[in-house]
Amino acid sequence: AQSVTQPDIHITVSEGASLELRCNYSYGATPYLFWYVQSPGQGLQLLLKYFSGDTLVQGIKGFEAEFKRSQSSFNLRKPSVHWSDAAEYFCAVVTTSGTYKYIFGTGTRLKVLA
Amino acid sequence: GAGVSQTPSNKVTEKGKYVELRCDPISGHTALYWYRQSLGQGPEFLIYFQGTGAADDSGLPNDRFFAVRPEGSVSTLKIQRTERGDSAVYLCASSLGSSTYNEQFFGPGTRLTVL
Numbered sequence: 001a002q003s004v005t006q007p008d009i010h011i012t013v014s015e016g017a018s019l020e021l022r023c024n025y026s027y028g029a030t031p032y033l034f035w036y037v038q039s040p041g042q043g044l045q046l047l048l049k050y051f052s053g054d055t056l057v058q059g060i061k062g063f064e065a066e067f068k069r070s071q072s073s074f075n076l077r078k079p080s081v082h083w084s085d086a087a088e089y090f091c092a093v094v095t096t097s098g099t100y101k102y103i104f105g106t107g108t109r110l111k112v113l114a
Numbered sequence: 115g116a117g118v119s120q121t122p123s124n125k126v127t128e129k130g131k132y133v134e135l136r137c138d139p140i141s142g143h144t145a146l147y148w149y150r151q152s153l154g155q156g157p158e159f160l161i162y163f164q165g166t167g168a169a170d171d172s173g174l175p176n177d178r179f180f181a182v183r184p185e186g187s188v189s190t191l192k193i194q195r196t197e198r199g200d201s202a203v204y205l206c207a208s209s210l211g212s213s214t215y216n217e218q219f220f221g222p223g224t225r226l227t228v229l
Contacts, residue, residue, distance in 0.1 A: 004156075036220075043118075044157070044205070044220040051215065090156050099170040100212050101147060104156030 002027045004091050006105035013081050014113045021076040021108050023091030033074040034092045034102070035065055044090065050074060061085070086112045116140070118221035120206050126227045127196055135191040135224045139208030146189050147218060148181060149205040157205050163189060164212055196228045 005024045013019055025031050032051050036044040048059025055067040065076045074091060091105045119138040127133050139146050145164055149157035159173040163183045171181070178196075183189040193200055203225050207218040 041222075043222040046217065049217070092156075099159075099162045099172075100145075100209075100216070101159040101162060101170070101173075102149075102157070102207075102218060104158070106154070106156050 002093060002095060002103050004093050004103055004105040006089075006091055006108050008108045009106070010109050010111065012111040012113060015083050016080050019076075019078045019081045019085070019110070021089050021091075021110070023074045023076065023105060024072050025074065025091075025093050026072065027093055029096060031074075032094045032096065033065075033067065034094070035059065035063070035074075035076045036090045036092065036104075037061075037087045038090065038107075039087045047076070047089075081110075081112055083112045083114060086110055118206055118208050118219050120204075120221040120224050122224060123222065124225045124227075126229065128229050129196060129198060131196050131228075133193050133196055133226065135193075135204050135226070137189045137191070137206030137208075137221060139187065139189070139206070140219055141187075143208035143210055143219075144186070145209040145212045145216065145218075146183060147207040147209075148189070148191050149207065151203040151205055151223070153202070160191070160204075169212075193226075196226075198228045201226055201228045 003026045034049045035047040048057045050057045050067045088107045088109045090107045092102045121136045148160040151157040162170040166186045178194045181191045203223040205223045206221045209216040209218045
């Protein structure tokens with residue numbers, strides 16, 4: 001069955017430090033992957049997506065993610081974190097037939113220290 | 115243009131009561147999805163509509179949950195005999211069509227609290 005694992009429930013970084021959020025997927029075919037951010041009381045906002053092509057994907061707000069098929073990973077990175085990045089981050093994969101529903105990981109809550 | 119809207123934003127009800135949650139998708143989007151996000155979890159799929167019909171309701175937890183989309187636009191998620199375990203944020207998403215390339219746009223959610 002398809003699944004997404006985000007191993008880190010909470011991550012704390014200092015403002016200006018680099019960030020990497022981990023995501024591992026289990027999927028038989030070529031995965032189509034997403035990263036979303038959810039601020040308190042807000043809906044899900046798409047940061048970036050990977051469908052095919054270049055394995056390094058650029059997104060909004062200075063985020064990027066790298067697809068590594070050999071490691072079944074799609075880790076999210078940002079070179080310098082801002083206090084406004086504090087939020088919950090979700091990795092997701094979309095099923096590629098039938099319903100095209102999203103399967104989400106359990107999320108990583110990011111705390112940014114001033 | 116307007117995004118996906120959901121009403122109410124918050125709903126508090128008592129155990130055993132009936133509730134309806136509404137979703138207004140982006141105009142022209144034919145696909146509509148409901149997800150449920152429990153505390154500390156990622157969103158989980160409930161049901162998918164293509165047009166007016168429920169094409170996949172495999173995520174509905176039991177027969178107390180039902181959803182409709184009678185005119186292919188607005189959708190209502192209905193929960194009968196609510197239980198405390200139904201407390202969660204219910205998210206609606208819509209997309210232009212049904213494929214892996216059609217991004218789903220999410221609404222802000224309805225936070226349901228069952229006392």
